[in-house]
Amino acid sequence: MPAPNTAEPDQTPFGPSVLLLGPITVAGASGRVDSNRKSVASELLAFLALNPGSDHRAVDAALWPASRVNKEMRNAVISRTRSWLGTDADGNQHLLRVQNTPDKRYRLGPHVTCDWLTFQHHARQGINDHSEDGDLALRRALALVRGRPFTGMDPQRYAWAEPTIQEMVSAITDVASELSTRRREANDIPGALWAARQGLLAVEESETLHRALFLAHHAAGDIDALREAAARLRRINDSIGGGVEMDADTAELLRNLLPRPIHAR
Template sequence: MVGPPGQQADARNAVISRTRSWLGKDTNGEAFFPRVQDTGDSRYRLAQALTCDWRTFQNFARIGLARHDEDGDLALRRALALVRGRPFAAIDPQRYAWAEPAVQEMVSAIADVSYELSTRRREAADCSGALWAAHQGLLAAEENELLNRQVFLAHHAAGDVNSLREAAARLARINENLGGGVDMETATAQLLSTLLPKSVSHR
């Protein structure tokens, strides 16, 4: 904050007061953002009872990535079930430019979990589970071609050529709208050439 120390303190106190009001209190009447004299260490910190989807996602992801069994898959699914879109998508990017590194970290973690669970489910011949996992990741990063390739592979494994074509066309539209248009990654184009039926010319 810029300004004389007194003004800085007033501005800080106003922000802290608004934040405390926004977060509210728990069922016992304890503030989720306690006053500094109530934290035990004279520092501002959120109450331990207050959590967020990102922390919950990280906990589930850590468990799921470490375990390659049914419980591990369930943990990854619970992590991805928290994804509703691109992180911070509903905020003004100019006002919250500071959040961009956090957004990139979240998107990367979501994509990693999505890819892992989609791969596991496809290898288990669970095509619908593989598609669900890949699509949850694409909610946060629709342009991610690694996840789009997971979708292509799952549709192919299910024998659903029409859905495969639709998914390929969707990615092409996304790429066309990115920065004036970008080319499909070589690995993606090669995969599609392998998976899609070759057209037969009639003479």
């Protein structure tokens, strides 16, 4: 199966994109924003991409959980963010004005995309479809992964996003594991390796994905690569909180996959 083309028409955004599956980025904004204002503007866009139809109380609680925020301060942030995001081809603001929405709540315009929402769309299409189309949908989802979700966020911000980050990590692990298994069983070893590695971009400590990687290397007959992958997992585990033990399932799999040492008599 060919690698997904991320420039295919169904994935080409017609406006700005809020990218969360890796370093937080707002791509395609046509306006300008001062560098010292960009962090809060990016957080506002991330929040609205994931929580459309929020009222001012929800925005305040997310962006300023420990502060009392007045209307003027909130409106200034929203106005700067709206200017940064810009307008569509018809001159409509990508960050809608509250007074122009039916329920007087905050929303991004229809041409603003978010990689997590696109990931979910492709994952839903592919997870229960075991045909080639289903595998392609899963590949399209994984192609959106650039690193651990919300990388680079200010540690003092984004408390509201923690449950979503865990949901993203879990979904990426599931999709990557599923696709790697499917491709290995179809004897597409490059595809199996690609899927496992894409998942590991987001959650390098996932032993589920390391096991998928081990199985793909073993299916390829590449024992050297298998040993190096196992060593990498050990290094990762050693770096976590002073060191953690490898899962029993992973250790057992490696015992079964790696050739036994030959002892001279």
